[in-house]
Amino acid sequence: MYNTGKVIVGIIVFIIFFTIPFWLNLGKVKALPKPELPKDETKCVEDTDYMRAYHMQLLHEWRTRKIRKMQVYYMNHEGKLYIMSLQRTCMKCHTSKEKFCDRCHQVVVTHPDCWRCHIAPEEVKK
Amino acid sequence: MSIKRRDFLKIVGYGIAGSIISLGGGFIVGRGSEILAMIDKQGEKKGVKWAMAIDTRAFKSEEDFEAVIKACHQAHNVPNIPDKNREVKWIWVDTFERAFPTAETEFISEEVKRRKFLLLCNHCDNPPCVRVCPVQATFKREDGIVMQDMHRCIGCKFCMAACPYGSRNYNFYPPREYLASMNPEFPTRTLGVVEKCIFCYHRLDEGKMPYCVEASQGKMFFGNLNDPESEVRKVISENIVIVRKPELSTKPKVFYII
Numbered sequence: 432m433y434n435t436g437k438v439i440v441g442i443i444v445f446i447i448f449f450t451i452p453f454w455l456n457l458g459k460v461k462a463l464p465k466p467e468l469p470k471d472e473t474k475c476v477e478d479t480d481y482m483r484a485y486h487m488q489l490l491h492e493w494r495t496r497k498i499r500k501m502q503v504y505y506m507n508h509e510g511k512l513y514i515m516s517l518q519r520t521c522m523k524c525h526t527s528k529e530k531f532c533d534r535c536h537q538v539v540v541t542h543p544d545c546w547r548c549h550i551a552p553e554e555v556k557k
Numbered sequence: 558m559s560i561k562r563r564d565f566l567k568i569v570g571y572g573i574a575g576s577i578i579s580l581g582g583g584f585i586v587g588r589g590s591e592i593l594a595m596i597d598k599q600g601e602k603k604g605v606k607w608a609m610a611i612d613t614r615a616f617k618s619e620e621d622f623e624a625v626i627k628a629c630h631q632a633h634n635v636p637n638i639p640d641k642n643r644e645v646k647w648i649w650v651d652t653f654e655r656a657f658p659t660a661e662t663e664f665i666s667e668e669v670k671r672r673k674f675l676l677l678c679n680h681c682d683n684p685p686c687v688r689v690c691p692v693q694a695t696f697k698r699e700d701g702i703v704m705q706d707m708h709r710c711i712g713c714k715f716c717m718a719a720c721p722y723g724s725r726n727y728n729f730y731p732p733r734e735y736l737a738s739m740n741p742e743f744p745t746r747t748l749g750v751v752e753k754c755i756f757c758y759h760r761l762d763e764g765k766m767p768y769c770v771e772a773s774q775g776k777m778f779f780g781n782l783n784d785p786e787s788e789v790r791k792v793i794s795e796n797i798v799i800v801r802k803p804e805l806s807t808k809p810k811v812f813y814i815i
Contacts, residue, residue, distance in 0.1 A: 498706050501698055503762045519742055547747040548707055550634075555741045 464538040467530040476507050476520075487543075490517065517545065522552050529553060606682075606701040607756055608782040608810040609767075610792045611675050615776040622650045622675060628772030629754075634745040636728075636735035643729040645746075647754040648677040648769055657813075659804060669815060675777075677769070678703065678724040678754035679801060679809030686716035686725065695751075701782075701810060702756045712749040721805050725753045782810065 432438065447454075475482045477489065493515040496502040504512045514520050525531040528551035536542065546554075616622060629635070629648045638644045654661050656674040684703045686695050694709035695716055717725040731748045739745070743759075746752050757767035765771075770779045780787035789812070792798075798812040 494708060498704065498708075499696070499698075501700065501758075501762060518744065544747075548744045550739055550741055550744060552741070555739050 462538060464535040466532075466534040467527065469524040469526070472524045475524075476505070476513055478508075490545075493517075517549050526552050604781075604783050605699075606782040606810070607680070607761065608701075608780065608789050608812065609756075609770070610778040610789050610798065610812040610814060612776050612778070612792075612796075612814045613672055613674055614814065616673065616675060621773075621776065622673065625675065625769045625772045625777070626650070628768045631738065632740050632768045633743055633755075634732070634736055634740055635752075636730070636732040636745075637737065638730055638735050640730070643727075645726040645728060645732065645752065647752070648675060650674065651676055657799065657801060659802060660799060674813060675769075676722070676724075676801075677811060678756070679722055679807070679811045680754075680756055682808035682810060683806060685719040685721065685805075685807060689715040689719040691715065698758070700761075702758050702761075703753075704755060704758060705752060707744070707746055707750055707752070710750040712751060714751060716751055720753075721802055721807065722809075725751050727751050 477485075482489070493505060496505070497515045503514060505515045506512055522528070528546060626648055630637070630646075633647060635647050636645050650673050653670050653672055653674065656676055661670075680701060680703045682701065684695075684697055687697050687703060690696070691713060692709050692711055694706045694711070696704055696706070698704050712727065714727055717727060728746055728748050728750055732746050733739075736745065757765075757769075760767055766779055770777045778788045778792045780789040782789060784790065792814065793812055796814045798814050800809040800812055803809075
């Protein structure tokens with residue numbers, strides 16, 4: 432091979448140049464979503480970790496129970512009762528869809544179509 | 558090995574104390590499962606069959622109808638679409654000949670013929686719309702309400718073709734653009750789904766009366782058809798009532814007092 436030294440150096444420089452973003456951000460998470468949590472309420476329906484991981488399952492279950500099983504109330508692990516409703520229960524504390532739902536959903540590129548029918552708090556026309 | 562009297566009494570004492578504690582604990586645990594069962598069973602309403610009766614004699618002026626329609630449509634975010642062929646309505650008004658086409662005879666009283674009738678989904682006991690839905694988006698609840706699951710509707714319009722009462726409307730236009738005001742407590746619908754009256758299931762489950770019945774101020778009656786003491790049953794037995802298109806044997810649960 433001709434110009435072996437130059438070619439190898441070139442390849443190394445090329446690789447380093449194109450992987451620079453990985454080296455610069457190694458071990459740090461910068462684009463962490465920061466959803467705005469309600470100020471006057473500290474507890475969600477279930478604990479934060481559960482809600483973070485399984486809120487979609489919870490909402491799905493609420494939907495089935497409310498529409499198909501004629502139930503109104505959901506009891507959480509502490510025995511507290513909540514009305515099963517996105518607009519009347521969830522969004523009473525999480526008063527902004529843009530500052531809460533969208534912040535994470537945009538980062539993880541998830542676009543659930545809840546709000547095509549359900550009314551987000553900021554959309555309410557008087 | 559012999560046992561001392563003192564030790565024997567101690568053991569018996571512990572035994573009694575332990576059994577009392579476990580009894581109390583068992584009672585609490587048992588109560589807990591009772592509460593859990595209560596939560597699971599909250600939807601089971603055995604023997605309830607909701608029905609409505611409308612006193613057509615009491616509805617005289619346009620305002621009487623207007624108040625009822627407005628109460629329903631505002632609470633449920635029903636869009637006001639000017640295009641008459643593609644409008645969306647849950648409760649509306651029509652003439653005798655259009656509401657009861659097969660009940661019309663030549664010699665029926667002129668006064669009845671001139672009356673206007675409040676029409677809505679009849680929540681049939683034998684609903685043709687439920688039978689045709691390919692995705693089970695519309696179904697009959699245990700208490701007889703014909704429900705719509707908007708999450709599941711694919712907008713195929715089979716139910717609209719099946720319904721003999723014209724109670725179902727397709728969202729040809731984006732409904733939110735035709736709303737003057739929104740009720741934040743209730744969702745809207747989206748483009749491409751079919752919607753209709755839901756007998757205010759969300760209010761019934763919470764122990765309230767439907768919006769139209771409340772707004773009618775005593776001109777409409779609502780209750781459990783299986784309960785002989787209920788208001789509807791009394792009203793139905795005391796007056797002459799007709800239903801829409803009884804010959805189709807869909808068994809409507811909205812009765813009209815003539």
